[in-house]
Amino acid sequence: MTRGCRAKVFEAFKNQGHRTxxxxxxxxxxxxxxxxxxxxxTDIDVFRQxxxxxxxxxxxxxxxxxxLDLQREEAILFVEQxxxxxxRWNGNLRPLEFFQQRYGVDHVYYTHQLQQxxxxxxYEYVYTLQGTNTDSGLAVKTEAxxxxxxxxxxxxxxxxxxxxxxxxxxxxxxxxxHLRRACLLSSQAHVYVMRHVQSGMNERQLEALFQAFxxxxxxxxxxxxxxxxxxxxxxxxxHYGHAGAPNDKPIAEHEMVVLDMGAEFTGYSTDIxxxxxxxxxxxxxxxxxxxxxxKAQKAVFAAMRPGVSWVDMHRLAERTIIEHLMEAGLLHNGxxxxxxxxxxxxxxxxxxxxxxxxLNVHDVGGFxxxxxxxxxxxxxxxxxxxxxxxxxxLTVEPGIYFNDxxxxxxxxxxxxxxxxNNDVLQRFRGFGGVRLEDxxxxxxxxxxxxxxxxxxxxxxxxxxxxxxxxx
Amino acid sequence: MTRGCRAKVFEAFKNQGHRTxxxxxxxxxxxxxxxxxxxxxTDIDVFRQxxxxxxxxxxxxxxxxxxLDLQREEAILFVEQxxxxxxRWNGNLRPLEFFQQRYGVDHVYYTHQLQQxxxxxxYEYVYTLQGTNTDSGLAVKTEAxxxxxxxxxxxxxxxxxxxxxxxxxxxxxxxxxHLRRACLLSSQAHVYVMRHVQSGMNERQLEALFQAFxxxxxxxxxxxxxxxxxxxxxxxxxHYGHAGAPNDKPIAEHEMVVLDMGAEFTGYSTDIxxxxxxxxxxxxxxxxxxxxxxKAQKAVFAAMRPGVSWVDMHRLAERTIIEHLMEAGLLHNGxxxxxxxxxxxxxxxxxxxxxxxxLNVHDVGGFxxxxxxxxxxxxxxxxxxxxxxxxxxLTVEPGIYFNDxxxxxxxxxxxxxxxxNNDVLQRFRGFGGVRLEDxxxxxxxxxxxxxxxxxxxxxxxxxxxxxxxxx
Ligand SMILES: [Mn+2]
Ligand SMILES: [Mn+2]
Numbered sequence: 001m002t003r004g005c006r007a008k009v010f011e012a013f014k015n016q017g018h019r020t021x022x023x024x025x026x027x028x029x030x031x032x033x034x035x036x037x038x039x040x041x042t043d044i045d046v047f048r049q050x051x052x053x054x055x056x057x058x059x060x061x062x063x064x065x066x067x068l069d070l071q072r073e074e075a076i077l078f079v080e081q082x083x084x085x086x087x088r089w090n091g092n093l094r095p096l097e098f099f100q101q102r103y104g105v106d107h108v109y110y111t112h113q114l115q116q117x118x119x120x121x122x123y124e125y126v127y128t129l130q131g132t133n134t135d136s137g138l139a140v141k142t143e144a145x146x147x148x149x150x151x152x153x154x155x156x157x158x159x160x161x162x163x164x165x166x167x168x169x170x171x172x173x174x175x176x177x178h179l180r181r182a183c184l185l186s187s188q189a190h191v192y193v194m195r196h197v198q199s200g201m202n203e204r205q206l207e208a209l210f211q212a213f214x215x216x217x218x219x220x221x222x223x224x225x226x227x228x229x230x231x232x233x234x235x236x237x238x239h240y241g242h243a244g245a246p247n248d249k250p251i252a253e254h255e256m257v258v259l260d261m262g263a264e265f266t267g268y269s270t271d272i273x274x275x276x277x278x279x280x281x282x283x284x285x286x287x288x289x290x291x292x293x294x295k296a297q298k299a300v301f302a303a304m305r306p307g308v309s310w311v312d313m314h315r316l317a318e319r320t321i322i323e324h325l326m327e328a329g330l331l332h333n334g335x336x337x338x339x340x341x342x343x344x345x346x347x348x349x350x351x352x353x354x355x356x357x358x359l360n361v362h363d364v365g366g367f368x369x370x371x372x373x374x375x376x377x378x379x380x381x382x383x384x385x386x387x388x389x390x391x392x393x394l395t396v397e398p399g400i401y402f403n404d405x406x407x408x409x410x411x412x413x414x415x416x417x418x419x420x421n422n423d424v425l426q427r428f429r430g431f432g433g434v435r436l437e438d439x440x441x442x443x444x445x446x447x448x449x450x451x452x453x454x455x456x457x458x459x460x461x462x463x464x465x466x467x468x469x470x471x
Numbered sequence: 472m473t474r475g476c477r478a479k480v481f482e483a484f485k486n487q488g489h490r491t492x493x494x495x496x497x498x499x500x501x502x503x504x505x506x507x508x509x510x511x512x513t514d515i516d517v518f519r520q521x522x523x524x525x526x527x528x529x530x531x532x533x534x535x536x537x538x539l540d541l542q543r544e545e546a547i548l549f550v551e552q553x554x555x556x557x558x559r560w561n562g563n564l565r566p567l568e569f570f571q572q573r574y575g576v577d578h579v580y581y582t583h584q585l586q587q588x589x590x591x592x593x594y595e596y597v598y599t600l601q602g603t604n605t606d607s608g609l610a611v612k613t614e615a616x617x618x619x620x621x622x623x624x625x626x627x628x629x630x631x632x633x634x635x636x637x638x639x640x641x642x643x644x645x646x647x648x649h650l651r652r653a654c655l656l657s658s659q660a661h662v663y664v665m666r667h668v669q670s671g672m673n674e675r676q677l678e679a680l681f682q683a684f685x686x687x688x689x690x691x692x693x694x695x696x697x698x699x700x701x702x703x704x705x706x707x708x709x710h711y712g713h714a715g716a717p718n719d720k721p722i723a724e725h726e727m728v729v730l731d732m733g734a735e736f737t738g739y740s741t742d743i744x745x746x747x748x749x750x751x752x753x754x755x756x757x758x759x760x761x762x763x764x765x766k767a768q769k770a771v772f773a774a775m776r777p778g779v780s781w782v783d784m785h786r787l788a789e790r791t792i793i794e795h796l797m798e799a800g801l802l803h804n805g806x807x808x809x810x811x812x813x814x815x816x817x818x819x820x821x822x823x824x825x826x827x828x829x830l831n832v833h834d835v836g837g838f839x840x841x842x843x844x845x846x847x848x849x850x851x852x853x854x855x856x857x858x859x860x861x862x863x864x865l866t867v868e869p870g871i872y873f874n875d876x877x878x879x880x881x882x883x884x885x886x887x888x889x890x891x892n893n894d895v896l897q898r899f900r901g902f903g904g905v906r907l908e909d910x911x912x913x914x915x916x917x918x919x920x921x922x923x924x925x926x927x928x929x930x931x932x933x934x935x936x937x938x939x940x941x942x
Binding site: 030034035036037038039040041042043044045046047048050051060061062084087088089090091092132133135136137138139140141142202204205207208209211212215216219221224225226234236237238239240242243244245246248350351360361362403404405406 | 506511513518531559562603607609611612680686687692707822877
């Protein structure tokens with residue numbers, strides 16, 4: 001698995017003309033200390049490897065180092081040596097050959113040998129991982145500290161991060177296969193939830209059903225992100241589900257649910273959202289909103305192919321949603337163009353259309369060096385402004401929401417208010433929202449959709465009908 | 472809930488003669504930054520509050536401060552002010568009164584008002600939380616930094632931690648009720664697992680079933696610790712289940728499973744272990760080992776009451792296990808006393824008998840200042856050496872394991888080897904182990920067992936029999 005990723009990285013070093021002679025890239029993996037749960041000896045959660053380290057070395061255990069010998073094109077893994085006494089706690093000692101075989105690396109040593117191994121191999125140029133994640137704005141937390149390096153060794157802290165990020169943007173065939181399987185599993189889990197929901201359930205039970213499936217059938221110990229299970233008005237809260245709003249509302253008979261849940265499978269993230277009425281039958285209003293989002297998603301799928309700008313796709317989704325809301329009578333008194341210029345789309349879809357997906361749910365490489373971020377409501381939240389390339393994996397997640405603070409702000413803004421038919425809008429106060437989020441691969445000719453869930457209204461209603469037939 | 476805890480803390484300040492005039496204790500809660508998942512904008516896991524902060528202020532949201540006015544006996548909560556723009560992500564702004572009502576504190580302000588509020592209230596003496604957790608050996612990570620305090624204000628960093636730790640050792644009636652319910656839920660989840668296991672399942676599916684139950688029926692989003700689901704030989708690995716050994720072995724027909732799993736419920740931890748043969752019928756050898764552990768657990772329950780030393784309880788468990796293994800012919804050629812002196816008990820039970828339980832699974836207060844830690848195999852791992860008091864909650868978790876490295880070391884040590892009947896021992900190589908772990912409250916007259924699971928062999932076998940009857 002990681003062999004294919006490393007081959008790409010070795011190639012990138014050469015193609016981009018970076019020094020490889022006598023050169024090594026040294027990375028530190030995630031540490032146990034990063035998972036400490038305050039001052040207790042338990043962990044916040046089971047350890048999960050840092051994504052760049054996992055990309056290159058595959059191992060999901062803490063306190064490792066790894067090195068890429070860029071001249072010999074070899075991978076060297078350094079693992080923590082366990083004590084004899086630790087065996088009662090952690091299991092029998094594993095020989096170094098175990099790690100070499102399991103992770104397909106060229107050499108394995110103990111971490112206490114790092115200094116010696118680097119010295120013995122005579123490196124004169126050392127790359128380490130440093131810089132800012134363009135998606136989160138956070139700095140890399142795992143740069144290998146190598147205080148023992150001789151003065152004569154050149155240290156390069158600028159090259160590695162953007163090079164690796166760019167490699168991760170275009171998935172290898174094996175990565176594609178992992179993501180395809182991960183999305184299939186989370187898709188099936190969403191259908192499992194759909195087959196078991198009932199009004200009167202609490203939102204958190206939908207989260208529980210999703211996790212039950214992915215844990216039981218996939219062995220998934222981690223979600224890609226906190227589950228979002230918003231019912232009724234909560235569907236309009238984009239990051240609902242956090243500790244302050246922990247998916248804890250009972251779901252009423254007439255409500256929509258917005259279920260944004262994805263499990264991490266074999267290290268790869270998924271990010272899938274379904275929206276449907278809890279009773280399995282769409283009302284006219286629910287149907288109207290849903291169809292608008294589905295139209296937007298289909299329009300984007302039809303337009304996606306290599307070379308297309310992601311910013312244009314965002315605008316296409318907004319435009320499709322505006323047209324649909326005009327047909328529905330919720331927007332009026334203007335042309336699509338006028339409404340686009342007044343950012344009317346962002347009143348209803350106040351987030352970006354989608355983002356890169358991979359080892360991280362908001363995957364790296366969204367903004368190349370010097371890339372200009374979009375300005376303006378909604379579109380400013382786009383996590384990438386790139387042109388599509390074959391091998392990219394992205395989420396496509398248009399939505400229509402009725403978020404009171406945003407609606408009130410729009411009605412108070414004459415430039416937007418003129419286009420809103422408030423008589424119609426009133427009916428949708430408290431509706432919540434609809435988001436449809438699929439994970440797709442950009443192919444040479446278009447997209448392959450990894451998300452396999454009922455999307456047409458008839459298909460969703462049929463799942464519920466068949467369910468009742470069995471009772 | 473936290474009102475009762477705070478009343479105890481105010482009382483302790485007075486009783487112990489600490490300064491309360493013009494004095495305030497200021498605590499910081501857990502921060503979002505502590506849950507950052509490397510450099511990504513997702514979290515390691517859903518936020519969980521730091522235990523001392525939760526004890527005093529109840530709130531399970533990040534980036535708060537709290538203050539106890541020790542003279543007026545008031546609680547003041549400081550919450551992060553949300554921006555208007557954040558509402559699309561996190562939900563509608565909540566007024567300060569919301570927090571005051573929900574958490575039953577006396578005053579609520581925004582965190583940016585902390586300096587002003589402390590100044591306005593004219594404190595001259597400030598306690599903050601600093602020191603080492605005697606259980607983990609780790610330092611408190613959340614001490615409130617108050618760089619703005621005037622020079623004239625005295626800062627006391629020594630008093631608060633041991634005072635609060637001691638308060639947490641003896642549970643309030645409401646804490647007892649929470650722990651009782653938490654243990655009932657995790658007990659029921661263990662029975663749910665027992666009703667669904669089959670040989671051929673993977674260990675991780677048992678973890679999945681346990682979490683499915685506690686998440687679905689209890690809304691538990693956190694386990695108290697990483698699930699340990701060891702089958703066959705893995706049952707002898709005490710902290711099995713970590714990222715390097717992630718409960719991933721298929722379970723064979725003849726094997727025992729050791730299932731150490733507990734969910735966190737309303738903030739309180741549970742810690743429960745069941746051990747049984749996967750096919751639901753005990754072989755003679757499995758019965759022998761199991762009965763030894765059950766005898767030890769019963770002996771400890773019968774002896775526990777206020778005033779009794781926990782170290783003596785550990786020794787009682789070891790002694791009971793040694794006597795049992797002598798009866799079974801696995802130990803010979805000596806008296807119980809001789810074997811106790813040679814630490815033969817620790818060959819088979821290489822861990823402490825149990826630990827305090829509360830907001831943390833390894834709860835605080837296990838060692839009072841100046842307390843002497845036990846030395847010697849097994850007993851050195853005791854997490855407390857205290858005498859029992861009514862209101863303490865502890866785990867009682869004796870075990871018998873067959874851990875190859877420990878057995879080999881014992882056989883290589885003439886002082887221990889003389890007592891081991893290796894002909895009999897051979898039969899148990901690869902057996903794994905048995906641990907029985909209950910969570911109990913020390914009462915005025917003995918214990919109340921919060922753990923309600925089948926413990927007698929007949930009861931376990933009956934669960935499996937009834938299960939088949941339904942198929
Ligand atoms: Mn997404
Ligand atoms: Mn325990």
